[in-house]
Amino acid sequence: MGLAGATPAAASPVLWEKPGALGAPRVAGLHLQFGSDASREVVVSWHTIASVSRPRVLLGTPAGGLGRTVAAQTTTYRDAKSGTEVQVHHARVRGLRPDTDYVYAAVHEGAQAEFGTIRTAPRGRSAFTFTSFGDQGTPTLGKKNDSGIYVNDNLGSPAAGDTTAGVERIAPLFHLVNGDLCYANLSTDRVRTWSDWFENNSRSARHRPWMPAAGNHENELGNGPIGYGAYQTYFSLPDAGADxxxxxxxxxxTAGSVRVISLNNDDVAFQDGGNSYVHGYSGGAQKRWLEAELAASRANPGIDWVVACMHQVVISTADKFNGADLGIREEWVPLFDRYGVDLVVCGHEHHYERSHPIxxxxxxxxxxPIPAATDTQTVDTTKGTVHMVxxxxxxxxxxxxxxxxxxxxxxxxxxxxADPATGKRPPVYVLEDAPWSAVRDAEHSYGFAAFEVDPGRPGGTTSIHITFYTVTGPYGDLVPVDRFTLTRPRGNHWRQLASVQGYGASSRPCAKAPPLACEQGHGCAPYVVGRIHVAATVSQRTATSVQRMGVEYHSLAKPFPRVGDMFTLLA
Incomplete structure (x- = not known):
């Protein structure tokens, strides 16, 4: 869905435009998303029910006013339950400067402009803060009962407004929404529920990108070929080359030295949690993309941190709730391990907890999952991935x-x-002990996490200082519940073994080492993972440094059968 580019305004800077005839639809649900290059590109979006003329964004700087016009492209979907057609207007603003503030107004003919601000992501290692929560709902009542009284039919509560106010108290660069945005698939009026969600959150999302992951409650019967048609229309997200x-x-x-990867777990999760069962819907396309994305991220010298945002969980210690999902453990976790993902943020379970690095x-x-360390205050993510619910x-x-x-x-x-009456497939559970469990919060029902990225100094370490806050009221009053720090070597130690190559051109295999092959037994070309016994041709100093770097290694070369062959390692 390409969007029209920017053109200079013919007149002097415009601050607002006079509303036209009565009855013109208003600019509703104003929100931002990062483009493919978060340091230079932002998408401004809003929606209407009726068609509008000349949807556009007026852009400028705080000091210079609004002197540039960017046309918006309109995309639509028709809700299968109500028959209502929703029009969403996306203005892709390109050519911005990194780490820079802008002001804008979104408008279409006959409507009063709605204003917002933009802060582009930094390019290169810089300090910034982002936030995250999942499973929000709306603070509104969206359904009339038989008595004509509005009731809640989408799992919302007043706290859905409180958490938005809390996020604005932090004023992050961006906010990650870990799925189950508004539970529209449960509601009588799905279009109204989406509109209520955007209206609640626009006070934040018009100033900072709210970057979502689709959850099972974004799967709506009849909306799009897989059920995510509404979600895919309301958001214009970075292109991943998918169909x-x-x-x-x-x-x-990417923001600074942090690479954020958003996934849709319905593709691999076993649980039947949406309006339709879509397990395996991508035919493996998402997994292939994920592995290529992780490999590219770990090969990028500007990336220190890899953060995955998704909905369903790998870990949970809640009884009689959704639980963890073996499908995700089988499909995603080996890739997270192989490429050293630092942090996973998710939702699905409606509480807060985190794991040890696994x-x-x-x-x-x-x-x-196997815990690799047990310190709950300072966590070295080179040892394992921290999962946060x-x-x-x-x-x-x-x-x-x-x-x-x-x-x-x-x-x-x-x-x-599948149940003949409902069509739903019941989950089959197995109970396990949870040695990976680090911190759980049984006292507070609502809150979010803030992540302060500290780039550190060259040759040293970089850190993310994390605080989970509970929100205590409608004004975003915050109380810290859990604080801890993630740390890792700056400069991405996964490339430090790039110089440890050419253990010798000899074709003789090491007598003590097995052939280097994928431990999962499925090839993994062009990447090969194996447990390496350092051959005698390697100096003792090198052997010691290699052994200290860990046990899993990945080759950039073609698959090789013998330890003595030439290859390049990434630790």
Whole structure:
């Protein structure tokens, strides 16, 4: 969906435009998204029900006024339940400067302009803050009952407004929404529910990109070929090269030295949680993209941190709730391990908890994650990936009161046959102990996390200081509940072994080492992972440094059968 480019305004800077005839639809649900280059490109979006003329954005600087016009492209979907056609207007603003403030007004003919601000992402290592929560809902009542009284039918609560106010107290560069945005697929009026969600959050999202991951409650019966037609229309997200019907369901962007990767877990999760069961819908396309994206991120000298944003979870210690999903553990976690993903933020479980850094899995029925360290205050993410469940964005069905007294996890290992009456496939659970559990919050139902990125100094370490806040009222009053720090070597130690190459041109295999092959047994070309026994041709000093870097290694060369062959390693 290409958008029209920018053209200079013919007149002097315009601050606003006079409303036209009564009845023109207003600019509703104003929100931002980063473009493919978050330091230079932002998309400004809003929606209407009726058609409008000349949707556009007026852009400028705080000091210079609005002197540039960017035309918007209109995309539509027709809600299958109500028959209502929704028009969403996306103005792609290109050619911006990194780490710079702008002002803008969104307008179409006959409407009063709505104003917002833009802060582009920094390019290169810089300090900034982002925030995250999932499972928000709306603070409104969207359904009339038989008595004509409005009631809640989309799991919303007043807290869905409180958390937005809390995010604005932090004023982050961007906000990650970890799925289940508004639960429109549960509501009688899906279009109204989406509109209510944007109206609640526009006070924040018009000033900073709200970057979403699609959750199971974004899957709406009849809306689009897979069910995400509404979500895909309301948001214009960075292009991941996917087919048109998959556009926007996974994507990535970079802010400073942080690469954010957004995934749609319905593709791999076993749980039947949407309006339709779409397990495996991409035919492996998302997984292929993810591995290529992770490999490219770890090969990029400007990327220190890799953060995954998704909905369904790898870890949860809530009883009688959704639970963890074996499908995600089988499909995503080995890739997170292989490429050293630092942090995963998710929702789905409506409480807050986090894991120890995990690396590897037990060979049991649930593929239990293995904790690599147990310090809960300072976590070295070169040892493993930290998973955070941040699902208290505002839903009226919190799970913080359902935590197992001693950490355990219910894992969905498969689904049963579809129920003839409902068509739903019931989950089959296996209970596991949870040695990976680090911190859980049983006291607070609602909150979000803030992530302060500290780029550090050359040759040193870089850190992300994380605070989980609970929100105590409608004005965004915040109380810190959990604080900890992620740390890793600056400059991405995954490339430090690039110089440890050419262990010798000899074709003789090391007598003590097995052939280097994928431990999962499926090739992994062009990347090969294996446990390496350092051959005698390597100096003791090099061997020691290699062994200290860890046990999993990845080759940039073609698959090789012997340790003695020439290759380049990434640790």
């Amino acid at each position: 048109t019907e998959l556009h926007g369901l996974w994507y990535a962007f 690396r590897g899995q037990q060979s049991n029925d649930t593929r239990t 941040i699902g208290g964005g505002g839903t009226s069905a919190p799970s913080n009161q359902l935590l197992f007294p001693t950490p355990q996890c219910r894992v969905i290992t498969k689904v049963g046959p």
